[in-house]
Amino acid sequence: MTATQPGGGLEATGGSVRVVRDRAERLFTWSYERERPQLVNLYNKAAASQWNSVTDLDWSCEVDPERVTTDEPPVVALARRAAQIPGSPLAAWGERQFVELRVESFKAQLSQFMHGEQGAMMTAAKLVETVPWIDAKYYAATQTMDEARHTEVFARYLSEKVGEPYPMSPYLQGQIFGLLEDSRWDIAYLGMQIIIESLALAAFGDLLRRTSEPLLRQLLRYVMADEARHVAFGIVSLNELYRGLTSAELLERQEFLLDNTIRNRLRAATPEVWDRMGVNLGEVMPFLAQAAAETGAGPLATFQRAFFSKLVPNVAKLGLLDANDGWLRSRWGEAGLLEFEHGDDTASDFERYDAVAADRAAGSLS
Ligand SMILES: [Fe+2]
Ligand SMILES: [Fe+2]
Numbered sequence: 001m002t003a004t005q006p007g008g009g010l011e012a013t014g015g016s017v018r019v020v021r022d023r024a025e026r027l028f029t030w031s032y033e034r035e036r037p038q039l040v041n042l043y044n045k046a047a048a049s050q051w052n053s054v055t056d057l058d059w060s061c062e063v064d065p066e067r068v069t070t071d072e073p074p075v076v077a078l079a080r081r082a083a084q085i086p087g088s089p090l091a092a093w094g095e096r097q098f099v100e101l102r103v104e105s106f107k108a109q110l111s112q113f114m115h116g117e118q119g120a121m122m123t124a125a126k127l128v129e130t131v132p133w134i135d136a137k138y139y140a141a142t143q144t145m146d147e148a149r150h151t152e153v154f155a156r157y158l159s160e161k162v163g164e165p166y167p168m169s170p171y172l173q174g175q176i177f178g179l180l181e182d183s184r185w186d187i188a189y190l191g192m193q194i195i196i197e198s199l200a201l202a203a204f205g206d207l208l209r210r211t212s213e214p215l216l217r218q219l220l221r222y223v224m225a226d227e228a229r230h231v232a233f234g235i236v237s238l239n240e241l242y243r244g245l246t247s248a249e250l251l252e253r254q255e256f257l258l259d260n261t262i263r264n265r266l267r268a269a270t271p272e273v274w275d276r277m278g279v280n281l282g283e284v285m286p287f288l289a290q291a292a293a294e295t296g297a298g299p300l301a302t303f304q305r306a307f308f309s310k311l312v313p314n315v316a317k318l319g320l321l322d323a324n325d326g327w328l329r330s331r332w333g334e335a336g337l338l339e340f341e342h343g344d345d346t347a348s349d350f351e352r353y354d355a356v357a358a359d360r361a362a363g364s365l366s
Pocket of ligand 2: 120147197226227230
């Protein structure tokens with residue numbers, strides 16, 4: 001069996017690939033008319049704001065993973081508090097272990113970024129094949145390139161500057177593989193361009209605020225410039241599609257959003273971090289939960305606020321808050337999410353995020 005046959009190819013990978021079966025149909029179009037000026041504009045911006053990970057970033061710097069963020073991640077603050085609780089498995093921890101936890105959670109975060117970026121690359125490639133409009137196919141092709149570059153820079157940063165990556169979290173696998181398998185092309189859009197891209201913008205923005213490491217800062221600024229455009233692509237495309245859907249079809253999309261945001265609220269941090277720290281996850285969880293309850297904040301509270309302040313206004317723009325007599329509005333209202341309805345405007349804000357264009361205008365990028 002040669003490596004080009006499916007079975008032989010998989011065997012040759014030594015278990016490092018996973019098969020995902022896509023149920024969506026591929027659409028070839030004969031209509032080459034540029035009928036969607038907003039998508040034409042985004043495509044032209046994407047072409048003009050390409051950057052090169054090898055020549056536009058300075059990889060020569062030394063990075064100290066213990067000092068890469070200016071403050072401790074929330075999980076370390078929680079662990080410090082949990083260590084004070086009688087009977088805690090962290091009771092014997094000294095400063096060394098807290099510093100190690102800090103490095104391991106940074107590594108875990110970058111690892112999920114890297115896996116998520118590959119998922120984004122695969123989803124963008126799926127959109128090239130499944131979306132019926134030529135302007136959207138063109139745009140998704142530029143996004144596929146953007147996401148390849150994002151995957152590549154996080155993988156390189158991890159391997160050269162930080163250390164052994166973590167596996168993809170089961171939560172992220174469930175979310176991304178579901179999009180890749182779905183027969184409805186707009187669900188891949190909604191899940192990736194609206195939910196995961198909003199999540200990525202919030203997470204990258206949070207890390208950018210917390211780091212003074214120059215290479216990571218530059219990399220995040222350029223990645224975010226691309227991501228903001230990707231969110232805008234989703235909103236422009238879905239706005240058009242959702243105007244033509246029935247109430248029943250819109251309800252499916254509303255249910256998808258509710259399901260995914262609730263799952264997001266329950267998502268756990270990479271559990272393998274605790275394995276690497278030599279701590280049993282089941283034993284430490286009750287103490288972390290008690291510490292979180294005492295401080296009145298979950299480990300992702302600040303970051304989740306940033307996420308919802310991007311997501312909720314975008315969903316409102318798509319008409320999905322108010323469709324079906326406000327079905328999603330009342331449910332998100334019960335979950336306390338409506339305070340974010342007038343948060344960030346990422347649909348039109350992508351130019352403000354364009355650090356690549358800004359650096360080119362300033363002459364610091366060729
Ligand atoms: Fe990306
Ligand atoms: Fe993206």
